[in-house]
Amino acid sequence: MALPPIALTIARPVLGVCVPLGIMAAVAPWVPLGPLGSTLVALAAVALAIVAGVALAPAAPLHPRVGLPLALLGLGLVALALALPPVASGLVGALGLLSVALVVGGAIGARMESSGHLAAVALVSAAVDLWSVTSPSGPTHHIVQSPALVRLLTVSVAIPPERAPRPAIGFGDAVFVALYLAAAARFSMPRPRMTAALWAGIFAAGALAIALDRAVPALPTIGLMVLATQPMARDVPPADRRATMLAAVLLAASVARALTR
Numbered sequence: 001m002a003l004p005p006i007a008l009t010i011a012r013p014v015l016g017v018c019v020p021l022g023i024m025a026a027v028a029p030w031v032p033l034g035p036l037g038s039t040l041v042a043l044a045a046v047a048l049a050i051v052a053g054v055a056l057a058p059a060a061p062l063h064p065r066v067g068l069p070l071a072l073l074g075l076g077l078v079a080l081a082l083a084l085p086p087v088a089s090g091l092v093g094a095l096g097l098l099s100v101a102l103v104v105g106g107a108i109g110a111r112m113e114s115s116g117h118l119a120a121v122a123l124v125s126a127a128v129d130l131w132s133v134t135s136p137s138g139p140t141h142h143i144v145q146s147p148a149l150v151r152l153l154t155v156s157v158a159i160p161p162e163r164a165p166r167p168a169i170g171f172g173d174a175v176f177v178a179l180y181l182a183a184a185a186r187f188s189m190p191r192p193r194m195t196a197a198l199w200a201g202i203f204a205a206g207a208l209a210i211a212l213d214r215a216v217p218a219l220p221t222i223g224l225m226v227l228a229t230q231p232m233a234r235d236v237p238p239a240d241r242r243a244t245m246l247a248a249v250l251l252a253a254s255v256a257r258a259l260t261r
Helices: 006-030 035-055 063-081 085-107 117-134 139-143 148-154 172-184 191-212 219-229 238-259
Strands: 153-156 165-170
Touching: 006 035, 006 085, 006 153, 006 219, 035 085, 035 153, 035 165, 035 172, 035 191, 063 153, 085 172, 117 139, 117 191, 117 219, 117 238, 139 148, 148 153, 148 165, 148 219, 153 172, 165 172, 165 191, 172 191, 172 219, 191 219, 191 238
Parallel strands: none
Antiparallel strands: 153 165
16 A cells, blocks of 8 residues: 655655664674774764755755744654663654754755855855864854763764764754755755765765864865865856855865864
């Protein structure tokens, strides 16, 4: 018996999130990899869960009558996750965070006036994320000092051989995944290429964090992958080129500040 359309609409993104994370939790004790290999596999899985969960959701902009209840449902799932056992908590919390991210990021991306505005979005978000992670006064720097906030605001994944999920990717990164995919739908940009770029951006940030043994912001690598693979994102309208250049200067200053700390 075929599922009704509304059931398929709901099931696709839910499965996109739960299948990668659920598989990791199920097989974690038996994954025959060392610490590095286990961490990389878990990173690939959580990046896939975030990107697939958003990409498999409806591409059309959400009507407020749908978006607001979905965001409230997401917040409820995040709250519920705090009271659940670890494995269930990771899955429910991820669904909640991605529901809110889909509404917030999708609303912004679907209302952009030009595909070239993604260049400024990528540059500014990278600069702010870099400051937020590396500066002692940055919000992300403070969040990572609080285990409760980290659990609340990150998508978690099991890292073999442990089944209990560990925080991996922040809520803000998921918001920008939704923003980029909504913009891709609005401007008819190649969706598979955008999806692959977003996955690669998340994975690259995680791999850098492992290599450097320190927190690495994901939005710079996500934005870089989007700009590198989407020519339309680099097609900045003439009227906006000065603002985009200022965004590039802001990013350069943020990078210089991070390197000299």
